[in-house]
Amino acid sequence: MKGKRFLTVVGVLFLALTFAALPFISACAPAPTAPTAPTAPKPEDQPLKLGMTICMTGPAAEKGSPMGHGKLDCIKYINAELGGVNGHPIIADWYDNGYDTAKQVTLVKKLMDDGALFFTNNDSKTMQASIEIANSAGFAGIASFSSPICTNPPKHIYAQMPDYGDDWAAFANYYMANIWKGEGKPKMALELLNNTTGYGARDAATCLADSLGIQIVDVEEHTTTTISEMDAMTRIKALKPDVLFISSTPAPTAVVIKNAYDLGMYPGIVIGCAHASYTKALVDIAGAKVTEGVYGVFPTVNWGDNVPGMAKMTEYCQKLHAKDYGNMDYITSWAEALIDAEILRLALENSGYDVLAKGDATAWAAVEKNGIQKLDYDVQGLHGPVKYTPGDNRLDKSVRVFQVVNGVITPVTGWVDAPRIPYEKFPDKFPWAVAK
């Protein structure tokens, strides 16, 4: 080929020049814009970046999708109607992690690079994959659905709501105080999903069952794709428990309750559910008749309750994501976005925009110290008040007990406090809880 030698030499030279120039190309900052007249910058031009990783697609999309909608709608509302945080618009820097932990690790680093001030996540599996990175970089994170490992020992990860262990503790408290009328210790059986959602309840029970006066007679495990738990329920039925606590997601919980109904166990025993499964989907799948009277704990209010934040949330939900109306996960993350805005407001007022604008480790520390750790907010009544107390990285510490009445999830209590579970008192069972 004529000129092949020439082409080769040119090609090699070009490649070599490109390699050599790469460090310089990336080191060049974008050319600074011509300075305008030195007036005070307007808040509208000084946005605050909020990082979010949401599992919009993938196996957890049934929760991630409405939660993502809730958060993003709320940010839209805050920017459109409230003018942002003290005039500064919020930029929702969000990415879909697809419930994939490897992707989540890279996305957290992306958020750190993007200059986000803190990040929020809405499921415990990907949050657990992020804790090491976030903690070692000092990048604060808030988990909507958390697990005890995320907040114990307390570092830079905060839980928006109590986790599944706290659910068990709250329900057990309520049961002993209001439902159990017999003598001695009631017998409780646990039906758990085979992941941290389920086993969170068991770990809490390990810590607290004795002190509450409950006897755990059976622990059963199931998968998310189970279509029949008859064998487990038959075993449980033979042990004649007084109460069954299910810590799982809606579909398997529906299967368990239907099986209990078929076996004639329910109505009869008391059934309580953790908040991961206690949504409208549960009532839809199992049927209103079968789920009548099932208790559940949930950390937020239900749709239609008379609280200050309900009107705007209902309006935006009906306008933008009407299909999510009735789904309590939407409430959870709308509330979370309100909390995020409050954190930004506190950080802004206490540290000033210039510190936050840098988007680096000093900004993250400022947001954490002066924002998250100064929280004392009522979340417009949508869930229990959030307040930071040292030593406890859960922001909202209360739940509400509900019951299914005529196919509708209705509240039966006000805000019940979920006390912090002392995992570190059992170091051999829970070595991760001991601060290193």
Place this chain on the structure above:
Amino acid sequence: MAELLQYTITGITVGMVYALIALGFVLIWKSSGVANLALGQLVLISSWFTYSMLVQAKFPFWFGFILVILFALALGWLSERFVLRPLIAQPILSLITVTLGLGYFLEGVVTFIWPWSVDALPRLFPTEPLRFGTAVVSQEYVWAAVISLILFGLLTLYFRYNKMGIAMRATADDQLAVQACGIPVTKIFSTSWMFACVVAAIGGILMSSIGGITYGLAETGLKSFSVVILGGLDSFIGTIIAGPIIGLAENLGGGYLTPLTWPGVKDIIPYIIIIIVLFIKPYGLFGEVRIERI
């Protein structure tokens, strides 16, 4: 003793549900030698379409059902025509991977059209369970078992006596010879995929009645692998017999072993059975033993 009856009845009925899903898998394997890894997603999208017809469009059940069958036929035809046909005669691994890509694609379509990703079909079966002595079983499982048996009967008769069915078996055996006989192999692949999608749709309706429409439907294919291996990858009767066996093993094994070992033993039993069967009788109970020559 009462527990034994309960475990047995549950095992048989649940096993028949697995067998129903496995029938779709065996159908495609039997007529084209392709392992359809997108079976779970086909079940998922058919269930969502059923939901669309029955709940969103509010058609009466029989009309909606017919639409679902038509949709499944169209889906099968489209999948085969655009995804599988270009890869005829390629190595089997490429075919398996392309079904994987198809699975992701269908999952994305589902997320796009129905983003709220969990819902329930209207009550298709009465809630009162049936009683056999002291044991109870929910009506949905019984319907699933009956429908599995009917489908099995239809498919076996079809494959044995219908000209197209015999042509399908011939294609699985030797594509070149079939082409030499003048049978259009592409038409056979189309038909087998359409049938498999219809079976998946029916399976989807039944499984959604039991556990709702969730992402978990996409994983049901994995559970039925154990049925398929035990019964034999290319045998319908193997599927129908292996299904209840796996169900029984799960429930009886889970029922009696769980108090002695760990909770959750029931979930691992089908996979241990796979390994054992592969050691003892690799082609399954009724599978055809392939004799290899150099």
Place this chain on the structure above:
Amino acid sequence: MGLPCGIHNYTYDEDMAIIRTKTHWALLIGLFVLLFTCPLYLSNYWLSVTNLIGITIIAAIGLNILTGYCGQLSIGHAGFIAVGAFTAAVLTSVFKLPFLVALICSGLMAGFVGLIFGIPSLRVKGFYLAIATIAAQFIIMWVINHLKITGGFLGIAVPHASIGGFVFRSEASQFYLIITIAILCTFFAKNLARTQVGRAFVAVRDNDLAAEVMGVNLFYYKLLAFFIGCFLAGIAGSLLAQWTGFVTTEQFSIGESILYIGMIIIGGLGTALGPILGVIFIRLLQQVLTTILLPLVEAAFPALPAGFASGINPILFGGIIVLFLILEPRGIAHRWMLFKAAYRLWPFSY
């Protein structure tokens, strides 16, 4: 067609050389320079993506040896990676052993488990073996979940790797560690194909009955393939564990296993370059769809409700895999070799 025109081999060493001409050496050194100066111009995010690609390449090379060279279809690779990850996690965080010891031990442990689950390969082939490996994955996951020492369902935190007191805390240091190991593994795999073991593998893949007749010990070589493939998976697992910082079994699902198969097939089965290209393609596709395309689409239609485009991600992902396989079923490596041949023979590219 392996060498440019005019280059002839006169000695055995020349014939066997992997890097034969001066141009080859120049390009290789250029590639190494480019690679090792990456941290200078890549942002933290892209460095982390590169690290993920590096770890995946190591595992994919293992799978390629098992499936591509030896023909043993294995759809349970994520399970073996998990064995490696958890072994490394337990050894470094509970027993406080040094990282290099944990690295080797996790490879050995994963290889050993691979040996056990490779025994069915002596009885079954093809898709049956694939189902056996799927069962292996589920059994491994279940056992890890129910063992006390691996933290049960909650998982374990893993400290960062440290060699001789230096802790690989920053992304850049992790990069050097991972890339070095990845290069070593690539070199190992490339050479394996040229040895007696590699030739025996290929013979087993092409026709195992004929290979047995020729005197290749099927039992030994099939199990060896499983051992080597899973050893590399174990090494990848231990690197993954310390890169993420926290391991749970949910990170190693059957979807991951199937994705690995997709990676090596798209890359090109049975070639040395295949796994690298396939991994880069799939991982970059995932990242680009998530961080660049999706926000772009969302920003382009602000009036539509947020999150409307989330379905596009899997649609495009699956669609691109399908399209790719339809257009080039033999993988990117095959395309690359066609391109090289065309370049060398131009204008006579037959």
